[in-house]
Amino acid sequence: MNTDLRLTIDRIKCDGHGLCAELLPELISLDDWSYPIIDPGPIPERLAPIAQRAVATCPVLALAMRRTRVSK
Amino acid sequence: MSGLRLLAGPDLRSGAEALADHTRRLGAPALGGRPLIETLVRSGLGGRGGASFPVGLKWRAVAAAASKGPAVVIVNGAEGEPQSHKDKVLMATRPHLILDGAFLAARTLRAAQVVLYIGEEHRKAWSAMALALAERPEAERRITRMAGAPNRYVAGESSAAVHLIDAGAATPTTTPPFPRERGVAAVPTLVQNVETLAHVALIARYGDAWYRSVGRRGAAGTVLLTIAGGVKSPGVLEVEAGTTIEEAVGATGGVSEPAAAVLLGGYFGVWLPAMQAWEIPLDGEALRGRGLALGCGVIGVQPAARCGVCDTARIMRYLAEESSAQCGPCFFGLRALSDACSRLAERGTNRDDIARLKRWAVEVPGRGACKHPDGAVMFLRSALSTFADQFASHPAHWRQQPA
Numbered sequence: 001m002n003t004d005l006r007l008t009i010d011r012i013k014c015d016g017h018g019l020c021a022e023l024l025p026e027l028i029s030l031d032d033w034s035y036p037i038i039d040p041g042p043i044p045e046r047l048a049p050i051a052q053r054a055v056a057t058c059p060v061l062a063l064a065m066r067r068t069r070v071s072k
Numbered sequence: 073m074s075g076l077r078l079l080a081g082p083d084l085r086s087g088a089e090a091l092a093d094h095t096r097r098l099g100a101p102a103l104g105g106r107p108l109i110e111t112l113v114r115s116g117l118g119g120r121g122g123a124s125f126p127v128g129l130k131w132r133a134v135a136a137a138a139s140k141g142p143a144v145v146i147v148n149g150a151e152g153e154p155q156s157h158k159d160k161v162l163m164a165t166r167p168h169l170i171l172d173g174a175f176l177a178a179r180t181l182r183a184a185q186v187v188l189y190i191g192e193e194h195r196k197a198w199s200a201m202a203l204a205l206a207e208r209p210e211a212e213r214r215i216t217r218m219a220g221a222p223n224r225y226v227a228g229e230s231s232a233a234v235h236l237i238d239a240g241a242a243t244p245t246t247t248p249p250f251p252r253e254r255g256v257a258a259v260p261t262l263v264q265n266v267e268t269l270a271h272v273a274l275i276a277r278y279g280d281a282w283y284r285s286v287g288r289r290g291a292a293g294t295v296l297l298t299i300a301g302g303v304k305s306p307g308v309l310e311v312e313a314g315t316t317i318e319e320a321v322g323a324t325g326g327v328s329e330p331a332a333a334v335l336l337g338g339y340f341g342v343w344l345p346a347m348q349a350w351e352i353p354l355d356g357e358a359l360r361g362r363g364l365a366l367g368c369g370v371i372g373v374q375p376a377a378r379c380g381v382c383d384t385a386r387i388m389r390y391l392a393e394e395s396s397a398q399c400g401p402c403f404f405g406l407r408a409l410s411d412a413c414s415r416l417a418e419r420g421t422n423r424d425d426i427a428r429l430k431r432w433a434v435e436v437p438g439r440g441a442c443k444h445p446d447g448a449v450m451f452l453r454s455a456l457s458t459f460a461d462q463f464a465s466h467p468a469h470w471r472q473q474p475a
Contacts, residue, residue, distance in 0.1 A: 010246050011399035011441045031435050033404035 002042040005065045007051060009038060013062035020063050023054040042068070075310045076286065076294050078270045084165045088200040091207040094168040101172055101276040104179050108276055109135060115280035116292055117272070121148055121228065121265030122340060122368045124356045127272065130262065133252045134181050137260035142184035144256040146237065146263040147174045149190035149197060150221030150228035153338040154390070156368045158296035159266050161308040163190065163197035166270060167204035173269025175212050176276050177262055185215055185256070189233050192220030225339075225394035229442050230263035232396075243396040244442035267296050288314035291355035295369055299324045302331055302375035311354065317371055318350035332376040333458050337367025339387050340447040342454035343380070346373075380459030381466045384452065385410070385417035391448040401439035405432060406448050413452070420468035429456065 007027060016035040021028040026047055027039040043051050043065065055063045075084070081097055082089055089097075103111060113128030134143055147170065151159040163170060178186050188205065190198050198218070205216060219237050221227040227242035234255045236242040255261020264272075271293065275283050284292040291314030300306050304325035311320050317334060321327060334349035336342055342364065344352070352362065359365055374380065392410035397403045409432055412425040433453050437446040456463055 011401070011439060012246050014400060016400045031401060031405070032408065032432075033400055035400035035404070035439070037435060037439070 001045045003045055003048050004067055005043045005048065005051070006040065006068050007038050007043065007055075008064050008066045009036060010062045010064070013060045015060055015062075017059050019057050019059065020054040023057060024050050027051065028054070036063075076312065077274060077310065078162060078166060078169060078267065078294065078296060079308075079310045081166070084161065088165055088167050088204060091168055091204065094166075098169075098274075098277060101176055101273060103276040103279075104176055106135075106180075108176060108180050108272075111275060111280045112272065115275050115283040117268070117275065117283065118356045119265055120267040120271070120296070120369065121230075122153075122337075122365075124365060127264070127268055130252060130264070131177070131180065134260045134262045137253050138181055138183075142259055143181040144259055144261040145174055145177045145181065145183045145186045146230075146233050146251075146256070146261060147171075147186065147188045147190075147266060147269060148228060148230070148233055148263055149188065149194065149201065149266045150233065150242075151191055151194065151368075152221075152223075152225045152228045153340065153368045153370060154225075155298060155300045155335075155338045155370045155372055157298045158308045158369055160191075160194045160197045162266055162270060162296065163194065164200045167200045168207075169270040169273045170201070170266045171204055171208060171212075172273035172276070173264075173271070174216075175208075176272060177264065177269065178212075178215065181260075181262060183215070183262070185217075186212075187237055187256070188216065188218045189221055189237065190218065191223060191227070193223045224396070225391070226396050226442060226444055229444075231442065233263055234261055243398055244444070246441045286312050287355070288312050289353050289355070289358065290314065291353065291358060295354060295366065297354065297369045297371055299371050299373070301335070301373035302328050302378075303373050304328045313355040314353045314358065316350060317352050317354065320354060320371060321373060327373055328375075330376045331373050332378070333374040333380060335370070335372035335374060337365055338370035338372065339391060339451060341365070341367045341370065342450060343374070343384075343458035344454070345458050379417075379466075379469075380455065380462045381413075382417045382469070384455040384459065385413035388413045388448065388452060391444075391451070395444060399440040399445070401436050402445040405436035405439075406445060408432060409436070409448070409452060416463065416466055418468065421464060421466045426463065 018034045021030045029037045109131045117127045118124035229244045231245045232242045234251045251261040293313050331346040388410040392406035395402045437449045
């Protein structure tokens with residue numbers, strides 16, 4: 001099951017600390033310069049708690065979860 | 073050169089048309105308010121700053137957002153695209169057409185402030201607009217000021233314009249919120265390119281049916297173009313929408329030597345093989361159907377004698393340097409792409425760099441606050457396909473050719 005939440009990132013705030021990718025490799029990988037590449041799809045329910053932790057752990061508060069319309 | 077509508081009237085070489093001459097020639101705009109917005113929607117006019125956003129819909133959005141308070145109108149005359157001159161020419165010759173459009177917007181959207189945002193290096197355009205503003209009625213002058221856009225590529229981006237006016241830095245900001253929702257001083261802000269406003273000034277006089285009454289191959293209206301590169305007489309001209317690239321280049325006297333490719337839309341645009349480019353109609357809708365865009369209306373003709381790889385490397389270096397260095401994927405990604413292009417140009421084809429370019433071209437787009445990285449990558453991808461043979465067997469040279 002998927003939630004109706006998606007990960008979003010403020011690209012100007014993001015400094016490429018990379019903690020999010022360490023916590024949530026299922027949805028976030030890092031590019032060659034250690035900036036996150038984020039899975040654009042809805043967050044699966046089982047990963048929602050870890051996603052919440054990744055959001056809270058971002059040192060510059062660039063990562064967020066946004067509610068989006070569920071596509072059927 | 074020639075003009076059909078925006079550039080009709082006195083010889084462009086005689087400079088800016090004065091208010092008295094402008095009013096004698098065209099009369100005063102008839103339409104305003106809500107009917108003007110609906111007329112703009114029906115006209116199908118799209119923004120001419122590059123993104124082609126439907127003008128009527130943008131005005132509707134600002135009007136709705138500003139229903140409870142004042143709005144701001146930004147007249148965008150920051151023409152950052154190096155090959156583009158149409159906005160500078162229009163400002164320097166028909167400033168009152170632009171100002172008519174700006175104050176129609178201000179009245180229609182009940183804006184308390186109008187900002188003329190003009191490239192500080194566009195000296196002729198700046199002084200023509202300043203002199204024209206001084207000729208306008210006191211009620212218009214009182215709400216208007218001028219702001220200089222720094223000579224940077226991204227300064228003309230709409231959130232960057234708002235950011236400069238608000239905070240003195242012409243760098244893009246994270247959207248949403250978009251300027252039309254929350255712009256200068258946090259109020260709804262219309263950011264509109266100068267050519268677009270000039271079209272509005274005429275549509276307000278003559279209506280949407282008139283606007284659509286010219287155009288070829290099913291297209292509507294006219295467009296300003298800058299013809300650059302290997303042509304006999306480069307410059308700005310106005311053509312009917314739907315005119316083909318070949319016809320537009322022909323109208324300036326044609327190519328000066330055999331052409332290999334066309335760069336459509338400037339550095340934010342795409343390379344097309346010349347044979348494929350000639351028949352393409354210059355019209356937003358027709359171009360969208362082919363996965364293309366008019367962008368800022370630059371048609372750059374690439375002579376066959378020039379090296380496509382070296383020119384691509386030169387332009388990628390420019391685009392990398394013009395990153396506003398706010399978003400990592402843009403700042404580091406474009407720099408890496410540019411370095412790989414330069415290595416290919418200087419040392420010749422190598423498989424590793426080609427592979428890197430292809431991987432990064434997938435990873436980098438969509439990961440900046442503005443569309444700068446997306447545009448640079450789209451430009452690069454078009455180079456890799458248009459100049460595929462040259463990229464596959466590029467010799468170790470770096471032709472330091474002037475732009």
